[in-house]
Amino acid sequence: MTLMPRNRANHPLPYAPGYKSSIPRSPKLALVSGAPTATEQTGPVFGHELIGKLDNNLILNFTGEPAIGERIIVHGRVLDETGRGVAGALVEVWQANAGGRYRHKKDGYLAPLDPNFGGCGRTLTGADGSYEFLTIRPGAYPWPNGVNDWRPMHIHFSVFGQSFGQRLITQMYFEGDPLIARCPIVNTIPDKAAIDRLVAPLDMGRALPHDCLAYKFDIVIRGNRQTMFENRMEGL
């Protein structure tokens, strides 16, 4: 298998002055491109022994008592660019609480911490690439950039595929949030369609009556090109 080259047009610009932090933190020189080697085409394989029973339940995994907020299921699949589901992919998430406050020493926002919300979760995808989290809807919050910039409601996602070259960190947004179009971090992505692909639709098909709503978020990571030689049946 060979990793397909990364199409940078699907991604944000490293230097995106609307997001001020990117100005001094973006390389100015060209990336050095080359064919992927064993270093990029292998990667850590995580086992199910890593994952605790409540790791994908952000409502209960901090203290065992329920976190405050709108209960939601976030589910979807990790796929690669060829459309194959990626099995055994480690998906890690983190988010603000329902008031828009992170449990972090550097977050001093007015909204209070929820004593029962830690803010992180993780899971491994199933055979078809599917994953699921139970959490609360994170609040929007102001952040220091422009004078009055607000982050839309979002969940951070970190994904390991089958190789280090597939490594991806992104954010999931929520259908209908008017802050998405106003967000300088969202707008580091020049392609409107690429932004839309980060917005999870409400999925009433997975919502549980009298329990929680659901949002569906599929994540696509770099694909592997398979040649006929690698695919051929034994003996052919």
Add this chain to the structure above:
Amino acid sequence: MVQQLGYLPESASQTAGPYVHIGCTPNFVGIHGIYAEDLGATPFPEDAPGQRITLTGVVRDGLGKTLNDVMVEFWQADAQGRYGPGAQGFARRASNFETGEWELKTIKPGAVAGMAPHIGVWVVARGINIGLQTRLYFEGDDHSKDPLLTRLEHQNRRDTLIARDTGNGTYRFDICLQGDGETVFLDM
């Protein structure tokens, strides 16, 4: 009209942001009890063969300021030049909130497939919109046949990929995101 190729576009990257620790190294930021230990705390078991080394470094921005909110991931072969098994060879570090330093105790990787010994490095932080891929090679090794180092157009940038030998199995690897001495970042 022609048939559709049917490939899916890769999901757009977004910055890991200032709170990446909550999701990736929660114990480091004082969120205890969810995960027993942070992922990638130890790349190899204690009894793994090989030379013990200690790597340290910082990441600096284009104005020379040290980042104290960066996360760095490492992926390396074992002493025999083999990747894996499992998650062996993977490590993750958050930089110190005051000094910006990270430290990794690991073993020196062996050479892999004609490449000089090296560690794959991936850097994310607030302000980095898509994770930066680079490599850490070791001062003192023979780099004269390494396919990546030898084909760099700007050979005067090659030292940005080579960790400095600071004696007794310690190496120093500082990353510069921008400007004078900008680290070579890769698209591989």
